Amino acid sequence: NAGVMQNPRHLVRRRGQEARLRCSPMKGHSHVYWYRQLPEEGLKFMVYLQKENIIDESGMPKERFSAEFPKEGPSILRIQQVVRGDSAAYFCASSARDGLGEKLFFGSGTQLSVL
Amino acid sequence: AQKVTQAQTEISVVEKEDVTLDCVYETRDTTYYLFWYKQPPSGELVFLIRRNSFDEQNEISGRYSWNFQKSTSSFNFTITASQVVDSAVYFCALSEVPQETSGSRLTFGEGTQLTVNP
Numbered sequence: 001n002a003g004v005m006q007n008p009r010h011l012v013r014r015r016g017q018e019a020r021l022r023c024s025p026m027k028g029h030s031h032v033y034w035y036r037q038l039p040e041e042g043l044k045f046m047v048y049l050q051k052e053n054i055i056d057e058s059g060m061p062k063e064r065f066s067a068e069f070p071k072e073g074p075s076i077l078r079i080q081q082v083v084r085g086d087s088a089a090y091f092c093a094s095s096a097r098d099g100l101g102e103k104l105f106f107g108s109g110t111q112l113s114v115l
Numbered sequence: 116a117q118k119v120t121q122a123q124t125e126i127s128v129v130e131k132e133d134v135t136l137d138c139v140y141e142t143r144d145t146t147y148y149l150f151w152y153k154q155p156p157s158g159e160l161v162f163l164i165r166r167n168s169f170d171e172q173n174e175i176s177g178r179y180s181w182n183f184q185k186s187t188s189s190f191n192f193t194i195t196a197s198q199v200v201d202s203a204v205y206f207c208a209l210s211e212v213p214q215e216t217s218g219s220r221l222t223f224g225e226g227t228q229l230t231v232n233p
Contacts, residue, residue: 031218042206042223043160055218091160095219102210102219106152106160 004029004094005074006107014115019079019086021110025094032075033104034067037089049075082114117142119209121224128197129232136192136227138207144168149183149190150208150221160206166190197231204228 005024013019025032030051035043048056049069060067064082069075079086089111093104118141128134140149151163164174166183174181178195194201208221 033218033220035221035223042225043208043221044223045220048218048220055215056220059220089158093160097213102148102213103162103165104150104219104221105162108157108159111158 004092004105004107006090006092006110008110009108010111010113012113012115013082015083016081019082019112019114021077021079021090021092021112022074023077023092023094023107024074025092026096026105029094029096029105031095031097031102032069033093033095034075034077035091035093035106037091037109039088043091046077079112082112084114087112087114117144117147117209117211117222119207119222119224121205121207121227123227124225125228125230127230127232130199131196132231133193133195134197134229134231136194136205136207136229138190138192138224140188140190140207140209142188142209142211144211146212148210148212148219150210151181151190151192152206152208154204154206154226156203163192194229197229199231199233202229202231 034046037043045059047067064080066078089109091109093106095102095104120139147168149166153161180193182191204226206226207224210219213219
């Protein structure tokens, strides 16, 4: 019973390159969230997706960032033309709802370093 | 707007001591959920507990216990007889009741770095 799988674990990019972060939710989970953890800070919500739909992207930077959760395959967080300020840990969480609400399970994160 | 405050940035204890991590939250919602997560040095986030706002019973799980006080908007976490393996960053988080348009966005506190020394 695999948990939330994120890859790569570490990603190094030079300024101006593209970063693609992947997240496979837990089996049976159809909701995916992306969070970002900047150095010395807590986690901040970025985007909430269901299969083939972006439900809430209020936490996403307006430019260069995009996310998708296709019908088949993992969810992808894409950062174009990365800058040093994008260096952070990016966490994906998946969830299933029960009678009491929703419980989020997080992956191990992708540490993005921009040189 | 929701807000979570973890006033203790760092705590250092000696093994076997009890330690309490404080969490205070703000929300306008009458129904909400509170969480604690552990982030060990390896970096992953480990779910510890979810608490509903309408259930004020305290909870104990092994050496862990949680004290939910709605009147003071606090959800404190106590580790009894701490161990070196408890060393981690602990995050308190708050979410509204999940909606179709917003899901369960978690608002996290800044985290408390707990160091348990042998």
